[in-house]
Amino acid sequence: MAVQSPPVASVEQVQDYRNNSLLFLTFRRLFRQRNAQVGMLILGFLVLVAIFAPALAPYDPDQSLIGVESIDKRAGPCIHLLGCPADQPEHYMGVDGNVRDQYSRIIYGTRVSLFIGFSTIGLAVIFGTIIGAVSGYAGGWVDNIIMRIMDVILAFPSFLLAIAIITVLGRGLQNALYAIAIVNVPVFARLVRSSVMSLKELDFVTASRSLGASPLRILFIRILPNAIPTLIVQATLSIGGAILEAAALSFLGLGAQPPLAEWGTMLGTERNQVFTSPHLVFFPGIAIMVTVLAFNLLGDGFRDAMDPRLAQLAKS
């Protein structure tokens, strides 16, 4: 009955299909992208720093060195190799107003910032995806109600809304995390909704329905995996923004509270010393910038890897 497979090995038979999923192909393109390579390099470095912070930091980040070492508060960087007198204690980035080693604080700050970035956007992705998927698939009045609520949230400048949420919840790092997550939910809800709305019109959805798949199964198991690439792009780009927002909230004293080593807080507490002790704002600022840059480069790289045509356009 059925056509017999030819006895001679055809090209197709030799081909290996194991690693040809779209996600795999995307990642392969991603690794060839210069932007993404730089982003991944920086990010990999930051992750390593965060993991090995205790080994890398010469001092306890929260410990004041008053009475431990003879050093003035807000003393500048002192690196022996670069000609700092050997009798002075070595502090690569100087010490802050409470005589804590700035370098150790920056290193530990990496942990806080990465945690903020991943946890806020993680929460936003989970809730945004569920809300957007249901909204896009159900359509009609369900969609209308959900999207109007999202519109209301989006109507506020996100930073002001975050401040407002913190005013209600109270200050502190945890509440700042919730605030940033809430502010980001509509972004993902809209994104997933529009993906689902276009995906649900495609033939394979009708085909799935004709084979007896239930609506929930179609939405979450058949449609959503197709929306993952766009989600990854948006999430990566948003993590940078979230870190920046958290730093800004902390700078204003609404987020992470002293003595926690958080870059925004460090900037905030020493902002009046910007002319007398520039190292105390310079290093945290650089740290924030490098981290956000890494995520943005990676996000751009992802976007180009997902859609090679777009990348071609950008080049020309």
Next chain:
Amino acid sequence: MSTKKTTTQPLLDVQNLKTYFYTDDGVLTAVDGVDFQVAPRQVFGLVGESGCGKSVTSLSLMRLVDTPGKIVDGQVLLQGENLLDKTPAEMTKVRGSQISMIFQQPKSSLNPVFTIGDQIVEVFKIHETISEKDARQQAVELLRRVGIPDPERKAQAYPHELSGGQAQRVMIAMALALKPRLLIADEPTTALDATIQAQILDLMQDLRDTTDTAVILITHDLGVIAELADRVAVMYAGKIVEEGDTTALFDKPLHPYTQGLMGSIPVLGDTKERLEVIPGNVPSLINLQPGCRFASRCGARVEHNLEICTQVEPDLIEFDAGHKVRCWLYQEHAGHTPPLKAFADKKDRK
């Protein structure tokens, strides 16, 4: 072909099916009172040009018409059970296991992010409690059966790695996975090139002979119908205008529209400057004019100078045994004598 006549109780009995689309411009009568029966193991062809309501009919049978479309009237009896009375959850169980469907665009009908093996396995998992291993084995077996070479390895392939013909074979495998009673094939060969078309038709012919599944074959290609179908219905503007056994219908097309369709097929070895065409377009299905829907394009109406065509709509009457037609050329009406009386007498005799 003659062995599979509509003598037993029909597997599928569609009665007065009406599917309307409520658009901003008005009500679009995409399917307007369609009746037909499909016998077990029969291949039933549904022919017509684009926009005549073939696809909407098939989606209505599956109850997959989306808003603004709505099935407003009729019955779809599958083995005596009205599918239109079922709850959505019950209907979900029917789809895939009792009726399934294959589509025009095989490549886009497969989910791009899963391997074809996964997609076939899923069909088993939706409807049956079956172990992953057994399901996978059956999936490979199915792929072999529909003529996919090296099925074990090919099950690991993603849809973008398949050719159109292979994708359609996979779709057929998925649709037949649970041995449904009825398979709806909506233009299964339209998107494929000619040689692949022939292969897919061979496969379908082969499956028709080896399984118990009845097929509704929807197409605009009369050649495909002639090759595969036992019985044919010709649709025009949401209505069936002629229905009969394939041989009878091809030997003696009754309706002017059917005759026009036949005339527009190129015949090998026949030298013609131009192919014959049916003048005009399918009428808009919103705000239809009274009378026969084909009247504005009908040569026979002009030839016989019939007035009734633009006033009253004809009925689908049985003209010969099993050969039905909807045309004033054959039907009597108060003050109207059908011009083709010789045929009409035949009908009275019956």
